[in-house]
Amino acid sequence: MTDHITIAIDAMGGENSPDKTIEGISHHLKNSDNSFYLIFGNEKLINPLIKKYKINSDKYKIIHTEKIIEDTDSALGAAKKGKDTSLWLAMESLKKGESDCVVSAGNTGALFVIAKLNLEMITNIDKPALSALWPNKNGMNVVLDLGANIECNEKNLIDFSVMGSALHKSLFEKEISKVALLNIGSEEIKGNTIIKNTYQALNDKKNNLFEFCGYIEGNHIMDGDVNVIVTDGFTGNIALKTAEGTANFITSELKKSMTSNFIGKFSSLLNIKNFKKFKNKLDPRLYNGAILLGLNKPVIKSHGSTDAIGFANSLKVSEKVIKGRLIDKIKENIN
Known part of the structure; x- marks a missing residue:
């Protein structure tokens, strides 16, 4: 079982972000004392919310970017926006092993495409x-x-x-x-x-x-x-x-x-x-928090219109699948 987990968060994806994503982190922290958050997004918008919801500085790191993927972007258009959007940078941290999973409430099509561009499929899937x-x-x-x-x-x-x-x-x-x-x-x-x-x-x-x-x-x-x-x-x-x-x-x-x-x-x-x-x-x-299965690392899709409570539940799901060795269990049972 993993004692300490790092969750990469696309803070800018979905409705009412980054407010709901940062408030969601504050809710998740009430029941999780071993999570660390890599928060990808505009620090000018995120920092006041960190103070508002009183999140301790030893629980997060902000990776600043002003480029975001809009809900109206096509999957291909989102991928063409480049590698410095909040979603791409979050996915890249997972690819490099800097985080244990990615959580985003953003564009579903973009999430699929960017995940597949960065991560490998599990062998035989x-x-x-x-x-x-x-x-x-x-x-x-x-x-x-x-x-x-x-x-x-x-x-x-x-x-x-x-x-x-x-x-x-x-x-x-x-x-x-x-x-x-x-x-x-x-x-x-x-x-x-x-x-x-x-x-x-x-x-x-x-x-x-x-x-x-x-x-x-x-x-x-x-x-x-x-x-x-x-x-x-x-x-x-x-x-x-x-x-x-x-x-x-x-x-x-x-x-x-x-x-x-x-x-x-x-x-x-x-x-x-x-x-x-x-x-x-x-x-x-x-019940918020859909999982994109088949990739060699866990990617969690939060509903775009959910609120902070819903986003916190997607963080709870991500914590459970990491601790529950989801990817290892799939690898052990796929012929």
Whole structure:
């Protein structure tokens, strides 16, 4: 286990940065006493925030740059901006071994391209996958791919099973990783040829890292019977956005119904504890921090529109995957 970790932070990426990134660091420090932060960005904007949130000088180092990648930049355009943007410099520190991971809330396409330009893929993995946490009845799911690859073959999906299980083990060491393939039905005959061939390969060859549990349908993702859900990036991204939209709809409608009249307000006061528990279960900030798997070093993508609490959670995820030896676990289990 790593005792001391260094996190490279693209302080300028995403909405309301660098304010939310620096405040996010201050929140993370409350529960982490062994983290050091390399903060990449405009020190004229960052220094007042460091003072505002009272971050000790022995916990960070600012690497100044005034060049940033905008959310409106294309992936190729971002790469062409040069090697002195906050995101590129952060990624370069990871490449050189000066940091243990990179966290950015910036442009997703730019993050993918700059990560692949700087970092090598793990041997025998053809494609990276974007993975994130997703709540279920019993705890948490790891879901991948969430948009890095529109099309995948059987080998890609098998690799995703290994990478997703390694991530799950890194985050939840005492749990058994249970893998399922997202499909349109639970029967073996359902699905396209790629899904069927992947099912057969995973069913025939056991892996010490995980238990293969067959297919899962979209309406059972949150049941908690499995905890690693594998699919291609096209399907995964649609499933994620649908789940996020549904969660936002439920919480907003529930809040509206509980504050629209006197009876609603009175009942909400009586049930405020349960309502807060329910709201927290669906709060996307608490699951913030998607991981780009397949590269030889960990890269964490924070949601661009999240706040300081959400960004702090992405830092918490980065700390866990470093301490949980994520990259080593993938290397040990990829054939």
